[in-house]
Amino acid sequence: MKNKTTEFSFILKPSTHGVGxxxxxDIKKDTHLRLFGDNETLDLRSLFRKKEEVPEFFRDYCMDRDDKLICPKDFGQMHVGWYLNHSKNSNTYPDKDYKWYAARNIKEGEEITINYNLLAEPENNKPDYY
Structure with a gap:
């Protein structure tokens, strides 16, 4: 098991939810997961967009904040972290800056998931599958 993740630690593949x-x-419990490139601390303020500026299809890749969305800076060059699928029994956890860590040992080939409920979206904006 490795204690570090790099740009070679994750790959996008077909998943039961589309792409995952x-x-x-193998990744050890509590290892920092490099999911958003070298600049791990996302400046969320720079990622806010008005809903009407984002085409409907792209909104699935954003976090809902009522009349605004938190979106990737460039939908044509999205970090793997924007493709994380939801699980109530996720194998990750965030810190206060939304840096993600392994909640338990993760095996090679295992899908990395997050619990979308931890993203602090307003309750009325959460889809039923959360």
């Missing part, structure tokens, strides 16, 4: 993020090697 999968580990390319």
């Amino acid at each position: 993020v999968f580990a390319t090697h």
Whole structure:
């Protein structure tokens, strides 16, 4: 098991939910997961967009904040972290800056998931599957 993740630690592959993020090697519990490139602390203020500016199809890749969305900076070059699928029994957890860590040992080939309920979206904006 590795204690570090790099740009070679994750790959996008087909998943039961469309596309998912999968580990390319074993990862130890509490390891920081490099899911958003080298600049891990996302400046969420710079990612806010008005809903009407974002085409409907792209909104699935955004976090809902009532009349605004938190979106990738460039939908044509999205970090793997934007492809994380939801699980109530996720294998990750965030810190206060939304840096993600392994909640338990993760095996090579296992899908990396997050609990969307931890994203602090307003309750009235959460889809039924949360």
